Amino acid sequence: MTRQSRVHVRVVSPITTRGFRDVGVLKTLEYDGLTVSGSQIDVGPGSIESEFEIALSAPDTIARIIEAEREGVDAVVIDCMADPALRAAREAVRIPVLGPCQAGMHVAAMLGHRFSVLTVMRRLRAQFENAAALYGVTSRLASVRHLEIPVLELESDMAATLDVLAREARIAIEADGAEAVVFGCTGLLGCASALRERLLAEGFDIPVIDPIPNAINIAAALVRGGLSHSALSYPKPPRKNLPGYDRLNDLLFPGN
Secondary structure (H helix, E strand, C coil): CCCCCCEEEEEEECCCCCCCCCHHHHHCCCECCEEEEEEECCCCCCCCCCHHHHHHHHHHHHHHHHHHHHCCCCEEEECCCCCCCHHHHHHHCCCCEECHHHHHHHHHHHHCCCEEEEECCHHHHHHHHHHHHHCCCHHHEEEEEECCCCHHHCCCCHHHHHHHHHHHHHHHHHCCCCCEEEECCHHHCCCHHHHHHHHHHCCCCCCEECHHHHHHHHHHHHHHCCCCCCCCCCCCCCCCCCCCCHHHHHHHCCCC
């Protein structure tokens, strides 16, 4: 990959609910030298709150990421803290593909000795504990706290959502020993500044990591540094017949 000053990052939403990710909001994350665009799957779950839904989202997510590379996009961020299809997508393309969970956990572990994840539902606790193990930060994970607010209801009452975030962050700090927090859902995009202000007012000066801006900025830095994932770690899958996945097969092996 070549070094460059202008970077285009595509945020791929692995859910089918229209309007969940406002492209206008993504545009607010742009700055001089960075373009941010969005795309969304057509086939898959309306939201992701289970391993079952993670699996359902994968094929079309991979297809969207391959399409992004074909369009000349420089890097991709998957818009979900489950990091659906992250490893598979890295096998399919050579541009950087970032999972907000992996990126968020590593930055949290870099900025604080121990960190907590603030996610939406209790049922996702095991998912984040497993992710911490996969990403090598189990010893740094203080806790997984949950709001008990479904993904698609986070924006229905943002004041109430922020109140619950502040409460759970406070418990994570005081009871669990967290010294940084990372949002466990990308649906909380834009809440980090308000939560940090709340915590500062209570005497807690800790990093609050918003996974999507965090992953976008890391992706841009990788592109500018001429870096991407290792082809030895993520080799392209062998050419095979894929019955039922004609579109994905055509994207992965054009002219097959």
